[in-house]
Amino acid sequence: xxxxxxxxxxxxxxxxxxxxxxxxxxxxxxxxxxxxxxxxxxxxxxxxxxxxxxxxxxxxxxxxxxxxxxxxxxxxxxxxxxxxxxxxxxxxxxxxxxxxxxxxxxxxxxxxxxxxxxxxxxxxxxxxxxxxxxxxxxxxxxxxxxxxxxxxxxxxxxxxxxxxxxxxxxxxxxxxxxxxxxxxxxxxxxxxxxxxxxxxxxxxxxxxxxxxxxxxxxxxxxxxxxxxxxxxxxxxxxxxxxxxxxxxxxxxxxxxxxxxxxxxxxxxxxxxxxxxxxxxxxxxxxxxxxxxxxxxxxxxxxxxxxxxxxxxxxxxxxxxxxxxxxxxxxxxxxxxxxxxxxxxxxxxxxxxxxxxxxxxxxxxxxxxxxxxxxxxxxxxxxxxxxxxxxxxxxxxxxxxxxxxxxxxxxxxxxxxxxxxxxxxxxxxxxxxxxxxxxxxxxxxxxx
Numbered sequence: 536x537x538x539x540x541x542x543x544x545x546x547x548x549x550x551x552x553x554x555x556x557x558x559x560x561x562x563x564x565x566x567x568x569x570x571x572x573x574x575x576x577x578x579x580x581x582x583x584x585x586x587x588x589x590x591x592x593x594x595x596x597x598x599x600x601x602x603x604x605x606x607x608x609x610x611x612x613x614x615x616x617x618x619x620x621x622x623x624x625x626x627x628x629x630x631x632x633x634x635x636x637x638x639x640x641x642x643x644x645x646x647x648x649x650x651x652x653x654x655x656x657x658x659x660x661x662x663x664x665x666x667x668x669x670x671x672x673x674x675x676x677x678x679x680x681x682x683x684x685x686x687x688x689x690x691x692x693x694x695x696x697x698x699x700x701x702x703x704x705x706x707x708x709x710x711x712x713x714x715x716x717x718x719x720x721x722x723x724x725x726x727x728x729x730x731x732x733x734x735x736x737x738x739x740x741x742x743x744x745x746x747x748x749x750x751x752x753x754x755x756x757x758x759x760x761x762x763x764x765x766x767x768x769x770x771x772x773x774x775x776x777x778x779x780x781x782x783x784x785x786x787x788x789x790x791x792x793x794x795x796x797x798x799x800x801x802x803x804x805x806x807x808x809x810x811x812x813x814x815x816x817x818x819x820x821x822x823x824x825x826x827x828x829x830x831x832x833x834x835x836x837x838x839x840x841x842x843x844x845x846x847x848x849x850x851x852x853x854x855x856x857x858x859x860x861x862x863x864x865x866x867x868x869x870x871x872x873x874x875x876x877x878x879x880x881x882x883x884x885x886x887x888x889x890x891x892x893x894x895x896x897x898x899x900x901x902x903x904x905x906x907x908x909x910x911x912x913x914x915x916x917x918x919x920x921x922x923x924x925x926x927x928x929x930x931x932x933x934x935x936x937x938x939x940x941x942x943x944x945x946x947x948x949x950x951x952x953x954x955x956x957x958x959x960x961x962x963x964x965x966x967x968x969x970x971x972x973x974x975x976x977x978x979x980x981x982x
Contacts, residue, residue, distance in 0.1 A: 537782035544744035548771040548778075551945045552593040552891075554600050556742050561731040566722050567594060571601050574661055574693050579719030580682060581695045584702055588768030589724040591697045592947060595663055596891065598695075606659045606693075611678075612893060612947050613954065613967035614669030618677045620965055622646065625662065625681070627931075628973055634931055639677075647684050650691035661693040665947060668702035672711050679714040726765025732756045735767070736774055750778075750789050758791045762798035773797045871909050874926065881925040881978075884943065890972035893950040894925065894940045895957075898964040902928060902935040911939070916958050927978040938977065940969070 538546065547556070557563070566583075573581050585591050599608050609628045616624060622642045626633045631645050653660050664670070664678060684691040696702065696718075706715040727735060733756035737749045751759070751774075759777075763769035776797030781789050900908050908926065915921050925940040944950035950968050957966060 537778050540782045541740075541750070541778065541787070542745055542747065543740070546775070547739040547743045547745075548775040550768050550771050552596045554593070554596050556739055557593060557597050558735050558738050560734050560738070561725065561727050563590065563594070563724075566724065567597050567601065569720070570594070570598055570695070570722065573720040574598070574602065574606065574695065575659070577659065577690045577693055579690075580679075580714070580717045581693070581720045581722070582702070582706075582718050583695060583697045583722045583724065584700055585724030586726065586764075586766060587699060588766040589726065590767045591724060592665070593767070594724070595665065595695075595697060598663075602661070606661050607653065609660065609662045610665065610970050610973070611662065612665045612950070612970070614666040614951070615954070615965075616670070616674055616967055617965060618671065618673040620967070621674050621677045624967060627977075629660075630976060632931055634934070643680075646681070647691065650684055651686075654686060654689065654691055659693065660691070661695060663695050663697065665697045666951065667696040667698035668700075668705060669698075672705065672708070675705075675711060675714055679717060682717055727760065727763075727767065727770065728765065729753070729757050729760045732760040732763075732765060732770060735770065739771075739774075747787070750787075755789050755791055755794050758794040758798075762794070762803045769801075769803060772801050773803065776800055873912050874905060874909050877912065877924060877926045878928070880922075881927045881940075884925055885927065885971070885975055885978060888943055888971045888975075889945070890970070890975070892971045893944045893947055893968050894942060894971060894974060895944075895950060895954055895966050896969050897924075897939045897941055897957075897961055897966050899936050899938050902937055905937070908937050908939060916961065918956065918958065927974070929977050938974075940974070941966075943971070 538544070557567075559565075559567070570581065570583070583591060583594065602608070609625060611621070611624065611628070613624075619639070622639050623633060623635060623637075626642050626646055629646065629649055631649055633642050633645055637645075650660055662678070662681070667675070670678075678694065681692050682690065682694060705711065706718075733751055733753060736751040736756055736759065740750055755777075759770055759773050763773055773794060774797075777789055777793045780793040780796050781787070912921065912924065915924065919941060923942040926937055927940075929936055929938055942950075942953065944953065947968065954966060954968065
């Protein structure tokens with residue numbers, strides 16, 4: 536809306552990572568170069584840690600661009616994968632013909648054979664594990680075992696773990712020390728200081744066509760830094776809304792008040808105010824605790840009434856099973872119009888979908904079990920939008936399958952939030968995130 540007002544060719548502060556707007560300041564460019572070198576060296580496991588919104592996903596995308604001619608990238612974006620599923624998911628992302636009846640040993644052998652073939656062709660494979668701090672320890676241990684795949688001179692699979700600071704806490708646990716000892720390179724994405732915040736803001740504006748005098752100055756950039764805590768995602772959100780505030784007043788000059796208005800609208804609080812609030816809250820809690828303790832002095836322990844049983848919805852079969860168990864429906868020999876329509880809509884969607892977006896794979900079912908997929912479509916959980924359920928056919932180990940997906944997410948965070956909100960009946964199917972680029976390759980294998 537404000538683009539024409541400021542003479543911009545496109546939005547400068549989208550929160551979706553745009554590699555054409557990569558800012559090399561605050562050591563981001565140096566981190567990218569070091570990561571690329573570490574990956575090419577092929578030694579050990581690499582760890583990248585940063586707060587939420589610090590730019591980990593942008594760095595991940597930049598690595599893909601930098602290394603695309605030499606290295607094949609595999610993404611694991613679902614932090615809730617169980618250790619029983621992780622190898623099958625990795626094999627699936629590598630486009631290997633494995634099925635869920637195979638043991639983990641058999642799947643590992645398929646992965647190793649594939650990596651050896653890549654190595655013979657002078658191709659390197661790197662596994663990017665996003666949101667690694669949320670992965671179960673047993674799942675991380677399964678991933679570590681992949682680092683044992685090697686030739687006499689080279690590792691067959693390079694790994695990069697992207698995570699929040701909680702990842703370091705998890706790696707400090709004694710029962711996962713073997714993984715920590717395999718980490719040869721560690722990177723920390725620090726928040727932007729005020730001077731880099733100023734350079735970042737004006738860099739993004741000029742990268743999308745702005746040609747006038749700098750819109751942000753030291754004063755406004757300092758306010759942005761204060762409310763954003765130096766995190767790029769927050770910086771983008773505040774800057775976007777601040778420009779909108781200036782535009783709504785017909786002004787080409789940005790003021791600290793515009794930035795404060797944007798921060799309040801985004802519910803980003805001044806850290807100084809937050810500390811004061813926290814101190815007051817702590818005092819209130821202590822005072823309340825003292826009152827409660829005095830009131831119950833000498834009282835007997837109260838017995839809590841037993842919780843009433845809660846009925847659980849019947850789950851779909853896990854994604855690691857060959858068939859998805861859904862509500863029973865009459866067997867049909869002809870595919871219904873509803874299923875046909877979703878398959879056709881999926882073809883159109885995949886043809887124009889952004890390769891870097893994400894979708895959630897809910898479950899898979901054989902094409903011979905089309906009636907079960909149709910039963911799911913006729914009784915979709917209320918929280919899901921039927922028009923955003925996508926289905927395509929693929930072939931795995933010579934067998935035809937339906938892959939049932941949900942929605943198109945511009946960012947990994949949005950996809951994970953939706954994944955966490957799925958009802959228990961769908962979570963029982965072990966749904967996980969898929970990159971659109973991988974789905975396009977997968978669907979190309981249909982009959």
